[in-house]
Amino acid sequence: MKTESLSELWRFRELLYFLAWRDVKVRYKQAVLGIAWAIIQPLFTMLIFTLFFGRLAGVPSDGIPYPLFSLCALVPWTYFSVTLSQAGNSLISNSNLITKVYFPRALLPAASALGGMPDFLVGSGLLVVMMFYYRVKPGWSLLLAPLFVLGLMVLVFGVSMLLAAMNVRYRDVKYAIPFLIQIWLFVTPIIYPATFLPKRFQQILALNPLAGLIEGFRACLFPNRQMDLMLVGTSAAVTLLVLVVGALYFRKTERTFADII
Amino acid sequence: MPISSDEESCTAGAARKSPMKDAIIVEDLSKKYELGALSHETMLRERLVNFFLGSFRKRAAKNEIIWALKNVSFRIGEREVVGIIGRNGAGKSTLLKVLSKITYPTSGHVHVRGRVASLLEVGTGFHEELTGRENIYLNGSILGMKRKEVEAKLDAILNFAGLERFVDTPIKRYSSGMRLRLGFAVAAHLDPDILIIDEILAVGDAGFQKKCLNAMEDLRSGGRTVLFVSHNMAAVENLCTRAIWIDDGQIRQDGPAHEVIEAYMSTFASSQQATMDLTQVESRRGSGEIRYTGFEILDKNGQPQPVVRSGDSVMFRFHFRAKESVRFPCFGLRLFTELGTLITETGTWHHGIGIPEVFAGDGYIDLEINSLNLLPARYLLTLNISGEKAGIEGPHMYDGLDHCAKIEMEGANIYMSGKTLDSHYGIVFFPQRWRLPVVRTKQSALLTNDSHVFDSASSETELAK
Numbered sequence: 001m002k003t004e005s006l007s008e009l010w011r012f013r014e015l016l017y018f019l020a021w022r023d024v025k026v027r028y029k030q031a032v033l034g035i036a037w038a039i040i041q042p043l044f045t046m047l048i049f050t051l052f053f054g055r056l057a058g059v060p061s062d063g064i065p066y067p068l069f070s071l072c073a074l075v076p077w078t079y080f081s082v083t084l085s086q087a088g089n090s091l092i093s094n095s096n097l098i099t100k101v102y103f104p105r106a107l108l109p110a111a112s113a114l115g116g117m118p119d120f121l122v123g124s125g126l127l128v129v130m131m132f133y134y135r136v137k138p139g140w141s142l143l144l145a146p147l148f149v150l151g152l153m154v155l156v157f158g159v160s161m162l163l164a165a166m167n168v169r170y171r172d173v174k175y176a177i178p179f180l181i182q183i184w185l186f187v188t189p190i191i192y193p194a195t196f197l198p199k200r201f202q203q204i205l206a207l208n209p210l211a212g213l214i215e216g217f218r219a220c221l222f223p224n225r226q227m228d229l230m231l232v233g234t235s236a237a238v239t240l241l242v243l244v245v246g247a248l249y250f251r252k253t254e255r256t257f258a259d260i261i
Numbered sequence: 262m263p264i265s266s267d268e269e270s271c272t273a274g275a276a277r278k279s280p281m282k283d284a285i286i287v288e289d290l291s292k293k294y295e296l297g298a299l300s301h302e303t304m305l306r307e308r309l310v311n312f313f314l315g316s317f318r319k320r321a322a323k324n325e326i327i328w329a330l331k332n333v334s335f336r337i338g339e340r341e342v343v344g345i346i347g348r349n350g351a352g353k354s355t356l357l358k359v360l361s362k363i364t365y366p367t368s369g370h371v372h373v374r375g376r377v378a379s380l381l382e383v384g385t386g387f388h389e390e391l392t393g394r395e396n397i398y399l400n401g402s403i404l405g406m407k408r409k410e411v412e413a414k415l416d417a418i419l420n421f422a423g424l425e426r427f428v429d430t431p432i433k434r435y436s437s438g439m440r441l442r443l444g445f446a447v448a449a450h451l452d453p454d455i456l457i458i459d460e461i462l463a464v465g466d467a468g469f470q471k472k473c474l475n476a477m478e479d480l481r482s483g484g485r486t487v488l489f490v491s492h493n494m495a496a497v498e499n500l501c502t503r504a505i506w507i508d509d510g511q512i513r514q515d516g517p518a519h520e521v522i523e524a525y526m527s528t529f530a531s532s533q534q535a536t537m538d539l540t541q542v543e544s545r546r547g548s549g550e551i552r553y554t555g556f557e558i559l560d561k562n563g564q565p566q567p568v569v570r571s572g573d574s575v576m577f578r579f580h581f582r583a584k585e586s587v588r589f590p591c592f593g594l595r596l597f598t599e600l601g602t603l604i605t606e607t608g609t610w611h612h613g614i615g616i617p618e619v620f621a622g623d624g625y626i627d628l629e630i631n632s633l634n635l636l637p638a639r640y641l642l643t644l645n646i647s648g649e650k651a652g653i654e655g656p657h658m659y660d661g662l663d664h665c666a667k668i669e670m671e672g673a674n675i676y677m678s679g680k681t682l683d684s685h686y687g688i689v690f691f692p693q694r695w696r697l698p699v700v701r702t703k704q705s706a707l708l709t710n711d712s713h714v715f716d717s718a719s720s721e722t723e724l725a726k
Contacts, residue, residue: 015402018403022391025390025391029431096385097385097386097403098363100385101361101379101381101385101404102379255365258363258364
């Protein structure tokens with residue numbers, strides 16, 4: 001059953017590409033600043049965070065300059081939050097497709113997860129510039145970064161399958177998503193390092209899959225930063241669990257989408 | 262979009278024995294919709310409230326259940342072209358959606374063999390902001406084309422749509438007609454084994470409809486299995502060998518297209534009877550020595566014909582009863598539109614027929630019409646019997662019935678073009694043919710209706726430069 005749907009996804013890979021391509025194209029077609037938004041968003045958030053949390057509140061950043069410290073979490077976070085809000089609505093915003101054409105419905109949240117990547121790459125460009133500015137030389141651990149990016153995509157896909165499918169039946173989900181994202185920002189070590197929390201809270205934090213992914217991504221960029229394997233391992237496991245739960249719920253409800261959307 | 266070539270699992274043995282393979286097998290298919298399900302619990306809040314209060318109060322109302330399809334079974338052979346007809350809401354579209362895997366049956370099975378493309382809409386997934394070219398890629402891909410396929414056919418698609426000049430214009434600047442052309446052009450270049458089409462010929466201007474029908478003809482000759490839902494009976498009759506009539510979620514009739522269409526059309530005519538009793542008409546004029554008693558519409562074989570379609574050969578039979586013998590009566594009729602415009606008047610007098618005497622008793626007189634050239638609408642008949650009566654100067658009225666009978670004309674494929682002309686095109690039509698001697702046709706290959714009685718050529722022509 002499972003392999004069958006996976007092979008079907010593979011057969012529809014071109015459509016996945018075209019749906020992602022459409023999302024990207026449409027996003028920038030009428031935006032005056034175009035792709036610059038992918039830089040503006042993390043850049044300005046970084047400035048605000050640096051001012052309020054880094055300077056005024058004095059949040060520690062483990063010896064890394066605070067702007068860089070927050071930016072290297074903000075780039076993946078921006079990808080995650082923007083994509084999640086899109087992917088969570090991807091089914092209801094494509095209801096015209098769902099009621100008229102057959103294709104594996106999971107392509108829609110998957111296309112959103114994929115379609116967020118160009119923005120992520122542009123944001124990463126900003127990150128590279130900042131690292132040059134602060135003269136941070138990454139080590140071999142940088143090669144692990146794509147793994148965390150992949151984890152991020154898997155997590156977005158898993159969560160958005162769950163949310164998008166629920167969204168078809170319960171339109172409240174649409175309003176819940178921005179709220180969820182807002183909460184998620186604060187329970188993830190973006191503004192603060194994971195070590196900022198007392199030890200026992202760190203274990204609870206690890207249950208937030210995004211915590212390990214973002215701390216892991218951050219650790220890849222700075223050679224001297226210790227990778228918290230416990231945190232990363234727990235998050236990876238939770239990410240997979242979310243993927244499986246999301247996929248199961250999606251499969252279970254998928255058949256009724258066209259009837260109730 | 263392609264659906265996995267579903268090799269029949271359990272029925273494979275039986276199928277192999279039959280000479281013609283089935284492309285589609287539908288077994289005992291039912292689809293239930295719960296109308297209430299939509300309004301109930303659409304908000305998570307209500308779900309939660311219901312969850313907590315569940316033990317205190319029962320669910321407010323039972324959901325209303327509608328069976329959009331009930332126990333539908335049929336097989337469609339490879340390369341068969343089948344029309345699906347029926348009233349709105351009869352379940353046709355649901356059937357197509359189930360066959361296209363868009364929605365799932367409540368019970369029953371569907372086996373589909375081969376690559377399926379379903380066109381339930383023209384231009385599915387078009388995006389306003391994207392250009393014509395981009396939308397061709399997107400739409401093609403949504404309909405199951407490979408990227409390379411689209412690339413190879415891009416020029417042909419643009420040419421078919423006649424939109425080469427606008428290829429890089431966002432389609433939000435397109436007119437609705439241009440969008441439609443683009444959408445159909447992509448659809449016409451699909452290359453599936455099985456094509457499922459829902460009522461897309463009902464839109465677009467006449468010239469483009471013609472193009473679409475020709476494209477459909479090509480599809481048929483290309484050896485594809487086609488399933489085609491339409492309200493355009495002429496198109497169904499033209500394109501399909503077989504028709505399935507769905508009524509109230511069930512198959513009412515399945516057989517040769519023209520038989521099924523005839524049966525289907527006859528249900529519309531319940532307001533019009535082939536036989537009309539005229540004895541009870543109250544407001545009638547005339548002295549009454551001889552009166553009409555009935556009016557029948559018969560086909561050329563003398564059988565009652567409840568449905569009259571444009572161009573049909575019919576016979577009007579007028580029954581009368583004479584109380585006494587009447588000398589030189591003239592039977593006449595006038596045909597009006599429903600708005601009261603006189604279309605034509607005719608009668609035995611106009612034909613110079615003198616009827617010396619009608620004896621007391623019952624009788625009838627027939628009017629044969631080779632081709633009733635009325636376009637679809639409701640028409641009214643006024644009947645009269647007049648004559649010269651001894652001792653009275655001028656014509657004498659024996660019987661006069663104003664608008665006593667109505668004739669409902671149904672549309673037909675009168676020009677053999679696949680188009681049903683309706684009342685928008687006027688009241689009457691004439692036997693005719695178009696000739697275009699100095700005109701070079703743009704796509705001469707598409708203009709292929711030669712052997713018909715009423716020739717018509719497409720309007721898609723260009724003057725030679």
